[in-house]
Amino acid sequence: MPSNTASSSAAAAAAAGSADSSTSRRNSKRPKYSKFTQQELPACKPILTPGWVILTFLVISVIFIPLGVVSLFASQDVVEIVDRYDNDCIPAPARSNKVAYIQGAADKTCNRTIVVPKKMKQPIYVYYELENFYQNHRRYVKSRSDAQLRSVKDENQIDACKPEDDVNGKPIVPCGLIAWSLFNDTYVLSKNNQTLNVSKKGIAWKSDREHKFGKNVFPKNFQMGNITGGGKLIPDVPLSEQEDLIVWMRTAALPTFRKLYGKIETDLQENDTIHVILKNNYNTYSFDGKKKLVLSTTSWLGGKNDFLGIAYLTVGGICFFLALAFTIMYLVKPRRLGDPTYLSWNRVPGGGR
């Protein structure tokens, strides 16, 4: 048999090769054994039996449904009032040409009334919400100079800021389209003829306030150009305290977004009437954007966010339903685990997957 002669002659050659070995031990060329190189590491070999599948679904539903309930409760506790005002705040005669009105010099004061549907506990947060405003447009997002915002000596790093980079050769601080388009509607809220104090401190993220915007950087040459894009900045307040600017410059992810305007630190009772005197300065009419005023309380999870709670509940419910469905399926169409008749060569002659 060739294989035997092959192995024995190999053995003899190997044996002859070990000339100085005095024992009758073969000089095998076998590599040193190690579990890693021989791929024999201890391994977990999970088999997805019906038991495991149903168990996993049940575990997921047991974990997710309570989490969903908790999230939904947190979200339901939040009271939110949304008031769209951009169309109503244009006086009737000007409604045929809104852009002309907003760009004109007319008085833009507008009075709105909001009724509180449920008791709102302080702090109550005031937001402005914009729609169809693409703060995530590529050229918009890159049109800023973080170096300039941080320190005075980098004032001239304005390359990325075109076209809002300089005025008459002098750099604009802060430069770029993001700062230039600063939102400038203002809201004064009052209840029962008493002004509600809207605190503007602490509305930006602490990391932005302390690290991204310098304490020594002051606005310069801001909104001096021909086209005014948005609000003006007070020149003697350093950028680290210009919280409206800081909030605005944290560009939003989607074209519909909210930004924090301020905080009210008194409670509002149910059926309270809030009067809002707002200045409708910001031009969203050129691009069919919408403006809304939002008053909202928060919970430990944040604002009104039904999505998380509903998602958890839905997934938990689906998993529970699937556990039931799989149980029924396995009972109706059982297959014995490890049944050799399912091997393809036993089922169909010469066939299979």
Place this chain on the structure above:
Amino acid sequence: ELFRCLAICHTVLPEGDESPEKIVYQAASPDEAALVTAAKNFGFFFYSCMLSCFSVTESTGKVTSLVRKGAKKITLSIGDGANDVSMIQAAHVGIGISGMEGMQAVMASDFAIAQFRFLTDLLLVHGRWSYLRICKVVMYFFYKNLTFTLTQFWFTFRTGFSGQRFYDDWFQSLYNVFFTALPVIVLGLFEKDVSASLSKRYPELYREGIRNSFFKWRVVAVWATSAVYQSLVCYLFVTTSSFGAINSSGKIFGLWDVSTLVFTCLVIAVNVRILLMSNSITRWHYITVGGSILAWLVFAFVYCGITTSRDRNENVYFVIYVLMSTFYFYFTLLLVPAVSLLGDFIYQGVERWFFPYDYQIVQEIHRHESDATKADHLEIENELTPQEARSYAISQLPRELSKHTGFAFDSPGYESFFASQLGVYAPQKAWDVARRASMRSRPKVPKK
């Protein structure tokens, strides 16, 4: 067994023209001819892609090319001598046996083994595992990149198609390098559907490779659908739920916060997917999966914690710390990867139960057996058998070392012997003496 029989028939001469059906075998005995012809027919039917044929003549190369081109089958040829080189090179897969006849076959071959009986292991165990591993690694690579890229694709619909990147540059670049690279390497190294001994016990499992069951278009479509689904879940769940305030102080997320959260969910989902798709999970799987996720977090901590003057605009300073300071982050981190993987989990559960692969049935049949370790190894004892010990001892006896060059009529002193018979003196040629002196002495191998 079939291979062994075919291997013996080195006295068969194939004749015939280019069409393999018309090959007629000329053999020393009619039995051998019948065997080989039957093997040819049987081989096309049963192992429909392999026919290995041993032959001493150089027409083995021709036979292999015939089968390769004419029948369009994958051919494998195995040989150990210099005369087998043409056959080894002609076949798709050439295997050389290193041994007595030198290393020529080994140098020309694609694979080299030490003994002929290792061929079963090479094919049924390692060949099969290789196929499985390559399929899984390739599918996983396409899946993870497709998922990653699609999340950015969905984002473009909401940026006015301006081409704004969703993720930070470094996150994007290092995704494939650090955060998802190691687990798939470990998968490719250690993946085993059934153990080595079971692979040899059920050689029909080899058919899965022949039928290309792990890399059909259907399999690709399933992975692609899974990638689309997971990208949608990761993108939509996060962007819809991060609209309003996300902590009790009413603050709002920006673009980089949202995208970093999506990225984290994605890295976790894609890495844990490896555990779902592995048949045998070693501790290296756990280490690399956990390590990759940890590497991402560590990188994010470091990257988001430093600002340098060389930062380009839109940097992600402090983003991960902002994220981790909200409850929302942890809730989302539990929800999104779980929902992403749920689809695959359901699919695997259904597929395994109602449309099982053969290897899955074999796994179930032998699920209670523990791993045999040393028993799987091809036995090469270290102790010599008594006959081998005897022949070794004989070879150690002092003996004359032959200076025969191996050519006929070239024994030393050949010329001088016949010359002396005729009474003529023929001196040794100098170059002949020098040649034999410089020859390496070949010890006579004692006959068994």
